[in-house]
Amino acid sequence: MPKLSHQEWKFIVWIWLVVIFLSFLPVIIGIIRTPADSIFLGKQSLNGSDLQVYYSNIEQIRDNHFLLKNLFTSEPHTRFIFDPVWLAIGLLAKIFQLSGFWAFQVGRFLTIPFLLLSCYWLVAIFFRDELKRKVAFIFLIFASGFGGFYLQGIANNAGELNFSVDSHGTAMLPIDVWIPEAFTFLSIYNSPHFIVSLIFIVLILSYSILAFEKYRLVYSVLAGIFTFFLFFFHPYHVPTVLAVIGVFILVYTIKERRIFVDYLKHFFVLLIFAAPPILYHWWVLQNFWVRKQHFLQNITLLPIPGMILIGYGLLAPLALIGILSILRNKEHDIKKVFMVSWFFTHATLIFLPFSFQRRLLEGLQLIIAILAVTGLFYLKDILLTTRTRENHIVVFSGSPFWVILFIVLFSFSWLQVLVGDIGLYFNEHRNVYISQGKVLAMQWIRENTKEEDIVISSVESGNLIPAISVRQVYLGHSHQTALSEDKLFEVKNFFLSHDDKTRIDFLSRQGIDYLFFGQEEKAASSFNPAEKNYFIEVFKNDQVSIYKVEI
Numbered sequence: 001m002p003k004l005s006h007q008e009w010k011f012i013v014w015i016w017l018v019v020i021f022l023s024f025l026p027v028i029i030g031i032i033r034t035p036a037d038s039i040f041l042g043k044q045s046l047n048g049s050d051l052q053v054y055y056s057n058i059e060q061i062r063d064n065h066f067l068l069k070n071l072f073t074s075e076p077h078t079r080f081i082f083d084p085v086w087l088a089i090g091l092l093a094k095i096f097q098l099s100g101f102w103a104f105q106v107g108r109f110l111t112i113p114f115l116l117l118s119c120y121w122l123v124a125i126f127f128r129d130e131l132k133r134k135v136a137f138i139f140l141i142f143a144s145g146f147g148g149f150y151l152q153g154i155a156n157n158a159g160e161l162n163f164s165v166d167s168h169g170t171a172m173l174p175i176d177v178w179i180p181e182a183f184t185f186l187s188i189y190n191s192p193h194f195i196v197s198l199i200f201i202v203l204i205l206s207y208s209i210l211a212f213e214k215y216r217l218v219y220s221v222l223a224g225i226f227t228f229f230l231f232f233f234h235p236y237h238v239p240t241v242l243a244v245i246g247v248f249i250l251v252y253t254i255k256e257r258r259i260f261v262d263y264l265k266h267f268f269v270l271l272i273f274a275a276p277p278i279l280y281h282w283w284v285l286q287n288f289w290v291r292k293q294h295f296l297q298n299i300t301l302l303p304i305p306g307m308i309l310i311g312y313g314l315l316a317p318l319a320l321i322g323i324l325s326i327l328r329n330k331e332h333d334i335k336k337v338f339m340v341s342w343f344f345t346h347a348t349l350i351f352l353p354f355s356f357q358r359r360l361l362e363g364l365q366l367i368i369a370i371l372a373v374t375g376l377f378y379l380k381d382i383l384l385t386t387r388t389r390e391n392h393i394v395v396f397s398g399s400p401f402w403v404i405l406f407i408v409l410f411s412f413s414w415l416q417v418l419v420g421d422i423g424l425y426f427n428e429h430r431n432v433y434i435s436q437g438k439v440l441a442m443q444w445i446r447e448n449t450k451e452e453d454i455v456i457s458s459v460e461s462g463n464l465i466p467a468i469s470v471r472q473v474y475l476g477h478s479h480q481t482a483l484s485e486d487k488l489f490e491v492k493n494f495f496l497s498h499d500d501k502t503r504i505d506f507l508s509r510q511g512i513d514y515l516f517f518g519q520e521e522k523a524a525s526s527f528n529p530a531e532k533n534y535f536i537e538v539f540k541n542d543q544v545s546i547y548k549v550e551i
Contacts, residue, residue: 002124023189030425038433042101044421046180055100055467061090071466072480074454077290083233085193107192115195118202139369144183145313147174148412168299175311176413182361185414200230201363215262224273231277236359247345293482300358319368321375342367437543442468444539457516495525508551518544
């Protein structure tokens with residue numbers, strides 16, 4: 001196992017301080033800019049509607065439920081979701097009496113150092129030279145592509161972006177400005193569950209490399225344990241982990257023209273640990289209709305290849321140069337073969353006809369960055385051996401130059417994401433703050449209704465109620481809500497209908513217990529529930545009324 005010098009440990013600490021400052025700066029600004037009558041939700045421009053799903057999980061665990069329900073759909077179902085990441089964060093919230101927002105942020109803070117350590121360990125496995133390790137570490141954490149420049153190009157004078165979205169919600173934008181799991185820093189910025197899944201991917205592959213170098217059962221068992229937990233809360237990575245390791249074994253077997261029994265042992269151990277979560281998810285899909293609907297609706301396809309190439313920017317050509325440098329060297333050790341097979345396997349997987357292609361991007365930037373640094377140092381060695389380099393090219397050795405150059409070429413995209421979110425907070429955008437009146441109304445629901453009660457509202461309110469009220473809603477999320485497109489149409493008809501009988505039949509048929517009637521609902525409604533005898537007002541403040549359905 002690689003050993004780290006004192007200077008390397010200091011370097012990791014400094015990077016940790018930079019990451020903490022940058023990733024929490026927008027959150028701090030959002031808190032400071034919160035209007036007096038509002039509460040900061042912690043929303044970002046990335047995955048804004050998913051944040052409430054995470055809060056809902058945390059709040060359910062705070063209510064002593066260690067198995068979770070999907071509160072964003074109204075169909076009755078038992079608790080069946082086991083998620084070790086949100087269970088850990090929820091227990092943290094319960095023990096220290098933290099809200100969903102604060103538990104989420106503390107979860108990010110606590111998991112970041114483990115990700116940094118695991119990433120540095122990974123680059124230390126691949127590189128012996130300390131300088132290469134440090135450069136590769138910086139690339140792993142901070143490097144992205146040219147998406148930020150692309151956004152500048154399509155923005156109009158008002159700063160609005162002109163881009164298309166297909167029928168599955170795939171934005172025709174570079175991947176480095178809207179898919180957080182595709183890049184390490186955006187994963188750190190966005191959610192602790194992305195951080196933990198990336199940690200597990202890194203550790204599984206790191207222990208696998210160690211097992212391939214010098215087999216010890218403990219390496220296989222540790223990789224297996226991380227595989228077990230990763231597949232339970234993020235089953236999207238089953239193809240990635242098993243394919244990368246399996247293809248490497250096949251490639252190395254063909255290259256060496258002999259079978260490595262220890263490699264097969266390692267893969268078999270991984271399969272043993274992978275089997276329970278895989279069987280669990282298969283059983284859930286077969287037995288829980290709401291999870292099957294979630295899976296069928298959760299279509300996360302990639303944009304066109306051009307947007308992927310722009311998203312990786314200079315990382316892609318540098319990685320190809322790195323691969324070329326490896327292939328030109330006739331002596332290929334295990335690590336080099338693993339690097340190349342990992343890249344080609346992972347890069348192929350994202351284009352296979354899975355419905356969750358974007359999820360498979362997680363971890364790909366790691367190997368692209370490692371290969372890019374390999375290519376970068378290969379180019380440096382070539383340039384340093386040329387007479388032209390020695391006589392005519394000025395060497396910029398000062399660190400400020402390289403920092404500025406790296407920011408411009410590799411970090412502009414995620415910096416633009418941060419700046420964009422800070423802009424939302426400074427402008428007090430309505431989607432990132434919730435009024436105290438709405439929070440009080442949702443808290444009343446939590447304290448005065450039964451767990452099995454169903455609430456109907458607009459989709460905007462429905463996205464918040466499970467996170468604050470911890471109650472099921474009829475409509476609240478495009479993926480989590482079963483038959484969400486049909487329900488969106490039905491909710492619009494419910495609020496616009498002038499026929500009481502149609503409305504009563506709908507409420508009875510869908511088992512609706514409460515109506516949440518705030519500003520969004522009032523603006524979309526053609527009727528006043530206070531005038532209807534099948535609605536009984538049970539809560540009212542200056543912003544929201546809550547009605548119990550009496551049919």
